[in-house]
Amino acid sequence: MTSxxxxxxxxxxxxxxxxxxxxxxxxxxxxxxxxCPTHGAVTYTLVRPTR
Ligand SMILES: [Zn+2]
Numbered sequence: 001m002t003s004x005x006x007x008x009x010x011x012x013x014x015x016x017x018x019x020x021x022x023x024x025x026x027x028x029x030x031x032x033x034x035x036c037p038t039h040g041a042v043t044y045t046l047v048r049p050t051r
Contacts, residue, residue, distance in 0.1 A: 002046035006035045013051060016044035026050070 002012060010016075010027040013026045017024045023051040027033065027036055 002049075003044060004033045005043045006028050006041040008033050012046060012049055014049040015047045017047050018042040018044050 002014075004010060004016075010029055010031045010033060013028045015024050015026055016033070018036050018039070020036050020042045022036050022038060023043075025034070025044070027044075033044050
């Protein structure tokens, strides 16, 4: 899965962009997608996978 919402578990390590347009974040596999500090619950899309 290459996208996820706040509270979901990350299935793929990588750089993710929130749909609110804020700064991209780096997540590792099994991390939980965080809330955006400004917008709360958002959806993230994978920009670039990492190991
Ligand atoms: Zn935001």
